[in-house]
Amino acid sequence: MQAKRVTFQRTALPLALLAPQLAVTGIFFLWPAYQAMRQSLYQEDAFGLKVVFSGLTNFYDLAVDPTYLASLLTTLVFSLSVAAVSLSFGLLLAVLADGVGRGSKFYQLFLVWPYAVAPAVSGVLWVYMFDPSIGPITKLLRVVGIDWNHQIHSGQALALIVMASCAKQIAYNFLFFLAGLQSIPKSLLEAAALDAAGPIRRFFTIQFPLLTPTSFFLLVVNMVYAFFETFGVIDATTYGGPGQSTNILVYRVFNDGFKNQRIGASAAESVVLLAIVAVFTFIQFRYVERKVEY
Amino acid sequence: MSLKSVFKFTASALLSLAALSAQAAPIKIQWWHAMNGPLGEKVEKLAKDFNASQTAYEIDPVFKGTYPEAMTGAIAAFRAHQQPAIVQVFEVGTATMMAAKGAVYPVYQLMKDEGQPFDEKSFIPAVTSYYSDTQGNLLSFPFNSSTPVLYINKTQFTKAGLDPSKLPATWPEVEADAKKLRAAGIACGLTTAWPSWVLVENFHALHNLPLGTMENGFAGLGTRLEINDPLEVKLWTELTAMQKDKEFDYGGRADSAQAKFDSGNCGMMMESSASRAAIIAAKIDYAMGPLPYMPEVKGAPLNSIIGGATLWVLKGVPKEQYKGVAEFFSYLSKPEVQAWWHQNTGYLPITNAAYELSKSQGFYDKNPGADVAIKQMTRGTPTPNSRGLRFGSFLQIRDIIEGQLEVVLTGKKTPQQGLDDAVTQSNALLAQFEAANK
Structure with missing residues (x-):
């Protein structure tokens, strides 16, 4: 990889140029992260009237909570499913849309649209479509013999939140994959076609390898999305149930902090979540990025 | 009037106006x-x-x-x-x-x-x-x-050959009616909104059983839950049996079960008395009655909470x-x-x-039915078990109780196990609440 190096004479200008980004990172990431770490070491009541240093008690409480471990496993299954489903569907749709000649703009527009739907609105729509007694999709499923009731069947509940979380992300992935596909020189594909390589072979030997930087970027972004940004979907659909079956880590943080006012516990949970995602991202950069060809 | 006096007059007028408006x-x-x-x-x-x-x-x-x-x-x-x-x-x-x-x-x-x-x-x-x-x-x-009450769909009661003017008063009667409703092809016999509020909190009050120690938490922060008593186990056992044939059909947390009743998919529902207006708006021909109770319990039913x-x-x-x-x-x-x-x-x-x-x-x-709730509330004298409850982190405890009920209803846990787990998990929260608020 070649990179152009720009050298500045003095340090003031580059610092000034970096300042906005540094400020954003400081205010919206470092400061809250520091606050979370500090609060995780305290026990306090909702109103903040009694704040007592409690050391690692909040972390200990998590470690001995059997539902927390279960929640961790659920989160891994959920996040991997969301990343796998939304990446593969995004790619599939991008390949199909890329192959369309006439009216391609039309398809592209409609495939990107779901991204513009507000999460709360889409949550409400999913709840309605799959409502166990009045949902139109539930009624269709009943015709083919599936008794859909995600309020008591944990597998169905997990499937529902994966679908609801992917809907938006597929559109996002589609956009990036399509841009990636369109930047692949046509001459390469034409040359391969002349050598009698079919569309599937062309995809796996040319397009997919050239898409690896995009895929890697999207993998990281999708995992972060699944870990951090999905509590809204869960709050709109399953509330973490049935049982604890869709109670993923970020929903616990949200629930404990905002609904239950257990600030110390919520802070400890968010610190653990932060650590998990940091490790995950590190692994992705360390091992998966090696397979990326820029 | 000189210019000066005009100024003077205006100024004093403004001042008094300001004083007036301040007052x-x-x-x-x-x-x-x-x-x-x-x-x-x-x-x-x-x-x-x-x-x-x-x-x-x-x-x-x-x-x-x-x-x-x-x-x-x-x-x-x-x-x-x-x-x-x-x-x-x-x-x-x-x-x-x-x-x-x-x-x-x-x-x-x-x-x-x-x-x-x-x-x-x-x-x-x-x-x-x-x-x-x-x-x-x-x-x-x-x-x-x-307070929660029982609503029935009169049209469906008639369809199932039941007398719509005679609401079931006890759990055995509710179960019998639910069976008949299902036999008549109605999608679900009975459902409930706010499962913890109705099936656990009010169920305990009605039967004069404590939900937790220390007068349901009224007497102090050291309170712990004790909802895993034989009567609650019995109720959950019966509900699990009824869920199999949808004589009881779980409708989700909070008030989401109301969709089942309002859409005419359920013959009976236990729900807040304040939902009457919504049921009228859904054009359901309804009747209201008090919550059912277990007839074998002496002194039941007490006031609801x-x-x-x-x-x-x-x-x-x-x-x-x-x-x-x-x-x-x-x-x-x-x-x-x-x-x-x-x-x-x-x-x-x-x-x-x-x-x-x-x-x-x-x-x-x-407005027939509008006084069911108040009659149910005011019958008898409240005891420490029917006065109400005061538990910290209770929003979350409700989630735990309802979560366990969901697992029990699918048969993955026994009712006893589910209630025991609900108690263990809730008590961990109560201990934390006690420590944070001492």
Whole structure:
């Protein structure tokens, strides 16, 4: 990889140029992260009237909570499913849309649209479509013999939140994959076609390898999305149930902090979540990025 | 008139005008609430009528979202010293508010300090006892209270060959009717909204069983849950058996089960008495009755317990506002105001006088079923088991209880195991709450 190096004479200008980004990172990431770490070491009541240093008690409480471990496993299954489903569907749709000649703009527009739907609105729509007694999709499923009731069947509940979380992300992935596909020189594909390589072979030997930087970027972004940004979907659909079956880590943080006012516990949970995602991202950069060809 | 004297005159006129308006400007009092739609309009009207009734104070109602949002919003505001004088808090937030001694101004204290006449005996005991301390002092002002009742779909009862004028009174009768409804092809026999509130909290009150130690938490922070008693196990066992054939069909947490009944997919539903208006709007031919009970339990059924919300007064707002708050609460307690609120919202009247007034106005003759809730609330004398409950982190404990019920209903756990696990998990939270609020 070649990179152009720009050298500045003095340090003031580059610092000034970096300042906005540094400020954003400081205010919206470092400061809250520091606050979370500090609060995780305290026990306090909702109103903040009694704040007592409690050391690692909040972390200990998590470690001995059997539902927390279960929640961790659920989160891994959920996040991997969301990343796998939304990446593969995004790619599939991008390949199909890329192959369309006439009216391609039309398809592209409609495939990107779901991204513009507000999460709360889409949550409400999913709840309605799959409502166990009045949902139109539930009624269709009943015709083919599936008794859909995600309020008591944990597998169905997990499937529902994966679908609801992917809907938006597929559109996002589609956009990036399509841009990636369109930047692949046509001459390469034409040359391969002349050598009698079919569309599937062309995809796996040319397009997919050239898409690896995009895929890697999207993998990281999708995992972060699944870990951090999905509590809204869960709050709109399953509330973490049935049982604890869709109670993923970020929903616990949200629930404990905002609904239950257990600030110390919520802070400890968010610190653990932060650590998990940091490790995950590190692994992705360390091992998966090696397979990326820029 | 010389120019100078014109100036003089204008200046003095302006000054006196300013003085006048300073004197006349009412003291604004913020009231944060969680009532939207038609209920929000009723809240606005209450404030407007009070403001018109006097000139010293102006109640300013502000809609703050859902119950949890209003409560957390007020708490965050308190932390930032921007709190409103009055905030509406739902019943499960009671323990959190109560524990915050430095943040809340108990209502009985406020009324005494401000010299407002306040007779706690004029209130309905089953309503006020939920929000009183162990000495019987009222801590927050009961605003909108409801209690769960049984609704039936009369059309479906007739279809199933049942008498729609005879509501099932006991659990065996409910089960028998549910079987007949299913046999007649109705998608579900019975469902319930607010599963923990109805099937655990009220079920215990009705049968005079404790939900937790230390008088359901009224007597202190050291309380622990004990809902895994044989009668609750029996109820969950029967519900699990009924779930198999959808004689009972679980409808989700909070009030999502109402969709089943309102869409005509369920013959019976247990739900808040305040949902009557929604059921009428859904054009269901309904009848209302008290919650079913287990006939083998001696002394059952006792009074049911309430849900809904109360108004808490927060400390730390400018001193002159508190007199206005006290006057506003006196206004809200007036029989005609209470009766209007009760008749137009479906919430319970909080004073006996308002109930009597509604009776004499013929409200219950014109609205059959509207008095089921209050009759159920006022039967017998509340015991420590039927007075209410006061557990910290209770919003989350409800999630735990309902989560366990969901697992039990699919047969993955026995009812005993599910209830035992609910108790263990809830008690861990109660211990944490105790430690944080000691």
